[in-house]
Amino acid sequence: MTMQNFTIAIDGPAAAGKGTLSRQIAEAYGFHHLDTGLTYRATAKALLDTGLPLDDEIIAEKIAREVELGGLDRDILSKHEIGEAASKIAVMPSVRRALVEAQRRFSEKQPGTVLDGRDIGTVVCPQAPVKLYVTASPEVRARRRYDEIVGRGGPADYAEIFEDVKRRDERDMGRADSPLKPAGDAHLLDTSEMSIEAAFQAAKSIIDAALNRNT
Template sequence: MIIAIDGPAASGKGTLAKRLAAHYGLPHLDTGLLYRAVAKRLLDAGLPLDARDHAVAAATTLDVATLDEDALRGRPMGEAASIVAAFPDVRAALLAQQRSFAAQPAGAVLDGRDIGTVICPDAPVKLFVTASAEERARRRTLELVGRGEPADEAAILADIRRRDARDSGRATAPLLPAPDAVILDTTGLTIEEAFQAALQLVESRIAAYNSL
């Protein structure tokens, strides 16, 4: 069983993906970490984020098993990832790794921005998780404050809107729901309410798939 979860930054897709993976006993991959890792390699080497050839080289040699999630979190890395993710060659270099992860015998849960449209277009379960930009900025602010990091909610909102525009407007694999994805708006929902709503949607999709 492959569960594909897409959505914009801070929509709650990562949290839901982890909980659904735990619920069904499936491996989980936050595909956004791959792009963050590519961006980090460029920054660590003192290279600009628009160094396309270096970004492609980093993506080609990336090992999913060695991703350091703690080092890749944080607002600056998210912004940087959005820049390198706009390169079609970078996305192509990471495509096989993501599909290989999804092809595990029991299946997998993957979250990102093009899982249902590009990575796993035949996934039986596709969710597109969203929330208002203001709510997403509020959540990201609370997350950063909880980690002891400085947080300016107005600046975070501006970043989110900029990332939304970049992710939705790129020529290759733009952020948009797959035609057969179920939309889940988490604005106004608690984490538990969002999880229960997602679980019901997944169960209904599984039931429909098994009845074919």
């Protein structure tokens, strides 16, 4: 690992704040950023758009290998129905392998990269010099998701969102292939009572120390 190829791996459950934090870190350091969850959503959207089945692993893998990581539109891919479809293909081992290969290639970009997801520090980039595990209580994460939807003018039911958060946690943490869990050497950031700026400053001190060790 050199200063020309420095990877920051950020994992955590849904609505913990890792996406916002990852984008802020990438901008601050001039690194490339990839929300790996969007790669699964892009695969799912391609299947939905072409009317292909979501339960055929061979077809899903083929589509996954065609996903262009430079053209991921967060606004489009954030739709609920795409997320539900993505959760179905994300448990397929061959789809995960195809997308992990693409994510690893992305992580080699210079001068550095920030990848966020659920298995970055454990599977995609286990040798990353900085690993962060960003989390928050389910109640806080559900409230954030609720506020986000309402802020966009959409209808939202907190109780329903809270149950959805818990279901996603169970699915992500309980799957046999690449379950969501912190890497053994990951730094834990609990953002339940932490502002995004406080989380950024905490992450920055960890990253700066690692960068200094690599100079």
